[in-house]
Amino acid sequence: xxxxxxxxxxxxxxxxxxxxxARSDTETCTESDNRSCATQQLDRLPPETxxxxxxxxxxxxxxxxxxxxxxxxxxxxxxxxxxxxHNGLYRGESMALGDAEGASIASMVRMPLVAKDKYEExxxxxxxxxxxxxxxxxxxxxxxxxxxxxxGSHAETDEAGAPVFDWWGADSGAVxxxxxxxxxxVNEGLYETKPPVIRADALYGFFMHMxxxxxxxxxxxxxxxxxxxxxxxxxxxxxxxxxxxxxxxRDEFVGLTFVQKLGLKxxxxxxxxxxxxxxxxxxxxxxxxIRTKKLLSNIKEPYEGRWVAPLSDESMxxxxxxxxxxxxxxxxxxxxxxxxxxxxxxxxxxxxxxxPLGCTxxxxxxxNITKIVDGAHGNTFVPGDLLWGWAKLKARTATFLLTSxxxxxxxxxxxxxxxxxxLRKFLPAEHEVRTAFTPHFFRTHLTCSxxxxxxxxxxxxxxxxxxxxxxxxxxxILEHYVSTFKFKTYPEELAERGMEDxxxxxGATDGFALRDVMMTYVAGVFDEIYLDDADVxxxxxxxxxxxxxxxxxxxxxxxxxxxxxxLKLVWGEVLFRVTGMHTAVGNxxxxxxxxFLVNFRMNTADRREVIGNWETTTVVSAITGKTIxxxxxxxxxxxxxxLHYRRSRAYRTLxxxxxxxxxxxxxxxxxxxxxxxxxxxxxxxxxxxS
Numbered sequence: 001x002x003x004x005x006x007x008x009x010x011x012x013x014x015x016x017x018x019x020x021x022a023r024s025d026t027e028t029c030t031e032s033d034n035r036s037c038a039t040q041q042l043d044r045l046p047p048e049t050x051x052x053x054x055x056x057x058x059x060x061x062x063x064x065x066x067x068x069x070x071x072x073x074x075x076x077x078x079x080x081x082x083x084x085x086h087n088g089l090y091r092g093e094s095m096a097l098g099d100a101e102g103a104s105i106a107s108m109v110r111m112p113l114v115a116k117d118k119y120e121e122x123x124x125x126x127x128x129x130x131x132x133x134x135x136x137x138x139x140x141x142x143x144x145x146x147x148x149x150x151x152g153s154h155a156e157t158d159e160a161g162a163p164v165f166d167w168w169g170a171d172s173g174a175v176x177x178x179x180x181x182x183x184x185x186v187n188e189g190l191y192e193t194k195p196p197v198i199r200a201d202a203l204y205g206f207f208m209h210m211x212x213x214x215x216x217x218x219x220x221x222x223x224x225x226x227x228x229x230x231x232x233x234x235x236x237x238x239x240x241x242x243x244x245x246x247x248x249x250r251d252e253f254v255g256l257t258f259v260q261k262l263g264l265k266x267x268x269x270x271x272x273x274x275x276x277x278x279x280x281x282x283x284x285x286x287x288x289x290i291r292t293k294k295l296l297s298n299i300k301e302p303y304e305g306r307w308v309a310p311l312s313d314e315s316m317x318x319x320x321x322x323x324x325x326x327x328x329x330x331x332x333x334x335x336x337x338x339x340x341x342x343x344x345x346x347x348x349x350x351x352x353x354x355x356p357l358g359c360t361x362x363x364x365x366x367x368n369i370t371k372i373v374d375g376a377h378g379n380t381f382v383p384g385d386l387l388w389g390w391a392k393l394k395a396r397t398a399t400f401l402l403t404s405x406x407x408x409x410x411x412x413x414x415x416x417x418x419x420x421x422x423l424r425k426f427l428p429a430e431h432e433v434r435t436a437f438t439p440h441f442f443r444t445h446l447t448c449s450x451x452x453x454x455x456x457x458x459x460x461x462x463x464x465x466x467x468x469x470x471x472x473x474x475x476x477i478l479e480h481y482v483s484t485f486k487f488k489t490y491p492e493e494l495a496e497r498g499m500e501d502x503x504x505x506x507g508a509t510d511g512f513a514l515r516d517v518m519m520t521y522v523a524g525v526f527d528e529i530y531l532d533d534a535d536v537x538x539x540x541x542x543x544x545x546x547x548x549x550x551x552x553x554x555x556x557x558x559x560x561x562x563x564x565x566x567l568k569l570v571w572g573e574v575l576f577r578v579t580g581m582h583t584a585v586g587n588x589x590x591x592x593x594x595x596f597l598v599n600f601r602m603n604t605a606d607r608r609e610v611i612g613n614w615e616t617t618t619v620v621s622a623i624t625g626k627t628i629x630x631x632x633x634x635x636x637x638x639x640x641x642x643l644h645y646r647r648s649r650a651y652r653t654l655x656x657x658x659x660x661x662x663x664x665x666x667x668x669x670x671x672x673x674x675x676x677x678x679x680x681x682x683x684x685x686x687x688x689x690s
Contacts, residue, residue: 053112054147056084058179059094059126060106061164080140082176085125086113096131109178113147122147126176128164141166143176158182181306222637225686226253228429228438232541236425241452242475244482245413248421251445264453268460302589303677310594311610313383316369316392320361322506322674324403327585329363329505331498336363340398341375347476354467355602357398359391367504367673389610397598400591401466407585408455409481412447415577416688418552420444426545432529432644433542437571439642440578442633443689454623465619467601487553489573490515490581504672507584510665510679514580517657519572524650526568533563542567578688579635584678592624636662636681 059082082094094107113124128141143162161177230252237249256264304322309315319325320338328338337360342348344358358375372381372391381391420441427434454460456478458470468474494500494508502508530536537543546562549555549570559566591597595617596610633639636658643651658681669675677683 054122054180054182055112056109056124056147056178056180058106059097059109060177060179061097061128061174062177063105063174079131081107081129081131082109083127083129083139084109084111085127087123088125093129097128124178126162126178128176139167141172141174145176145178147178147180221631222633222639222686225439225442225633225639225642227642228252228423228434230424230429232424232426232428232431234425234544236421238421239452241413241448242456242482243479245409245417247413247417247448247452248424248445250449251443252424253443254446256446256449261453268453268457302593303587303680303683304590304675307590307594310590310597311389311392313369313392316361316395317363317367318674319396319399320363320369321367321502321504322676323587323590324585325361325399326499326505326507327403327406328399329497329499331502335365335370336367336502337361338395338399340395340402342480343398343401343477344375347472349469349472350467351469351473353603353605355394355604355607357394357401357467357602359395359398361395361399387607390607393596393599393610394602397600397602400588400598401600403585404588405477405481407582408451409478410485411577411582411585412444412451412688414482414485414552415574416441416444416582417448419549419571419574419578422545422548422552426548427541431541433525433545435642435644436525436529436648437575439639440575440687441689442687444578444687447689461619461623465600465615485554487549487555487559487570487573489569490576504674506674506676506678509668510676511580511584513661513664514679514681514684515573515576517654517661518576518579519568520657521650521654522572522575523568524653525644525648526564526571528645528648528650530564530567536562536564536567546570579686580679580684582688583684587678588620588624592621595621633686634682635684635686637686639686 080097082097084091084093091113092109092111094109097105097107113122124145124147126143126145127139128143129137130140131137141164143164145160145162147160158181159177159179161175164172164174164176166172238246239249240246307315307318320329320336325338328340329336330339339360341358341360344356350356356376360373360375362370362372364370370382372388372395373379374381374391374394379387381388385391419437423434423438423441429435455462457463458474463470463474466474468477490507490511491500494505499505499508500512530539543562546567550560553570555570559570595612598616598620599611599613600616601613636655638655640646640648640651645651662681665677665680669677
C-alpha cells in the first residue's frame with residue numbers, strides 16, 4: 001500500500017513539474033529544515049509557476065451531542081480560538097470562535113496550505129485554545145483533519161472534518177470542520193520558512209488599536225443613518241488641516257471622544273525611525289497573520305470574490321482595467337498605458353535606501369501586459385525577465401499609492417467634504433435638498449477629522465509606512481492632488497484618457513451605468529422640489545450653497561451660474577462620486593488580504609526579490625479592515641424614511657433602476673474576463689463615511 005501511494009504521488013508530481021520530473025530520479029533531495037522532497041522539487045520551478053493551494057477559509061465546531069466542557073464554547077465563544085499545525089509545522093491561528101451558525105460556532109481562518117510531505121496525508125492538527133490574560137493559552141481540545149494532498153487528491157470536496165478530543169484524549173462528541181477553497185499561488189518565495197522579522201515601531205500596534213477605536217461606531221445598517229439635525233450655520237467652526245483643505249471641527253452626528261483625541265495626539269509626538277524596514281518573506285504564515293490579527297474579521301471577501309494567482313501577469317490586467325489601476329490607465333496607439341512616473345518627480349524626496357516607485361506599464365489591445373519601464377533606472381522589463389516579478393511589484397505599488405492618495409484627498413476631503421459642508425452651512429435641517437442628500441454624507445466629517453491625526457501627520461500610520469520624506473515628499477503629493485482638483489464629470493475624465501469606449505474597463509461599463517442611474521435620481525429629486533429656474537431664484541439658501549460650490553469646485557463657463565439644470569448636473573455628479581466611485585476607489589480588500597501585492601518600502605538593495613514589508617501590511621490591512629466593514633448601508637437598502645418625501649417618485653424610480661442595474665452587472669460578470677462588483681448597488685455604500 002505504501003509503495004502504491006508513493007507511486008501515485010510521483011505521477012502527480014510528474015504532471016505538475018514537467019521537465020523537472022524527467023530528472024527527478026537523478027537528483028537527490030534530503031529531508032532537512034522540515035522541508036520535504038516534494039517541496040524541494042517544487043522549489044526548483046521558475047518563480048512564475050502556479051502552484052495548487054488549499055486555503056482554509058473557516059473552522060467550525062459542531063457541539064451537537066458533545067460533553068459539557070465543549071458546550072461551554074457556545075456560551076463564551078470569544079474566549080476560544082483554533083491554532084493550526086500543518087504536517088507538524090505551525091502555520092497560524094483563527095479568529096475567536098465568535099460567529100454563530102445555528103448550533104455551531106465558527107471563525108474565519110484564511111490560511112493557505114501546500115502539501116509539504118511526500119506521503120498522501122495532508123494533516124492539519126487543530127488545537128482549540130482558551131485565552132487567559134497574562135498567562136499562556138492552554139490547549140483544551142484538539143482534532144486532526146486530513147484535507148487530502150494539496151497537489152490534487154480529494155479535489156472534489158470543499159469541507160473536511162474530524163472528531164474533537166478533550167485534554168485527556170477522550171472523544172468529546174463534537175466535530176471540527178474545515179471549509180477550504182482550492183486556488184493557485186505563484187511559486188516565488190512560497191516556501192520561505194524564515195519567520196517574519198518584526199522590529200516594527202513599538203507604537204504601531206497601539207496606533208492601530210486607536211484607529212480601531214475611532215471607527216467602532218461605524219454604521220452597520222440603514223437604520224444607523226440619520227436625518228439632518230443642525231440648523232444652518234454659515235459660520236460653521238472649521239479647521240485647516242493642510243494647504244487648501246478646510247474641514248468642520250466636528251461631524252454633525254458623531255465626533256471623536258476626548259480620550260481618542262488625547263491618545264492620538266500623544267502618539268503623534270513619538271518620531272519614527274526613518275531607516276526602519278522589516279522585510280517579510282514567509283508568505284504562508286504572513287497571509288494568516290494579516291487576515292486574522294489585522295483585519296479583525298471585518299473583510300471576509302472582496303466584492304468580486306477571491307482572486308486566483310493575484311501576483312500573475314493575468315492579475316496585472318485585472319488591476320489596471322478592473323481594480324485600482326483603472327483610474328490611471330489610458331488609451332495609446334497599439335494598446336493601453338498606465339503612466340505613474342509622477343512618483344519620480346524631482347520635487348518628491350524618498351527616505352534613504354527606499355526605491356523610487358515611478359514607472360509606466362504597457363498593455364496590448366486585449367489588455368495583456370507587455371512591458372514595464374522603470375522610471376527610476378530607465379530599464380525595460382518584459383515577461384520572463386529575471387526582474388519581472390520585482391517590476392510588477394513596483395507597478396502594483398505605484399498604482400495603489402496614487403489611487404489611495406486620490407481616494408483620501410479628492411474623494412474624502414474634496415468630493416465628500418465640500419458638498420457636505422455646504423449643506424450644513426447654507427440649508428436648514430428641514431430643507432428638502434439637505435434632507436434628501438444628507439444620507440450620502442452621513443459621518444463624512446468624522447473621517448475627515450480623523451485624517452488630521454491618522455493620515456496626514458508625519459508620525460501617523462501613513463507617514464510612518466510610506467517611503468517618502470514627509471515635507472519634501474508626502475505633503476508635496478497631497479498638495480498636488482488638492483491644487484490640481486477641479487470639478488469634472490466622469491465621462492469627461494474618461495474621455496481625456498481615451499477610455500470611454502473601452503469594453504473591458506469596468507468604469508466605462510458599470511461605472512457609466514451607475515452614473516446614469518444616479519443622475520436620473522438627482523434630476524427627479526430637484527424636479528420634485530423646484531418647478532423651474534424662477535423657483536430656484538427664490539431660494540436664497542440654495543443660491544448661497546451653489547455659489548460656495550462654484551468657488552470650491554472651480555466651476556466655470558455656463559456652470560458658474562445657478563440654474564435648475566446646473567444643480568442637477570453638479571449634484572448628480574457629486575452623488576455618483578460619493579457612492580459608486582468612492583466604493584470603487586476604496587475597494588482595497590484584496591490588497592489587504594494578499595500582503596505581497598504591494599510593498600511601499602521597496603529597498604533598492606532587494607531588486608531581485610518579491611518580498612513583503614511589515615509596515616506596509618500593517619497599515620494597509622488595519623486601515624482597510626476598519627474602513628470597509630463587512631456590513632454597511634448601501635444604496636440598494638430602503639432609506640425612504642430619510643427622504644424629503646416618503647413617497648418620492650424619484651426614489652421609487654431609483655430603486656427600480658438599481659435592481660435592473662444589479663441584474664445587468666451580474667449578467668456581465670458571467671461573460672467578461674474578470675468579475676467586478678465595485679459599482680454593484682448591493683455593494684455601493686450609501687455614504688462616503690468609511
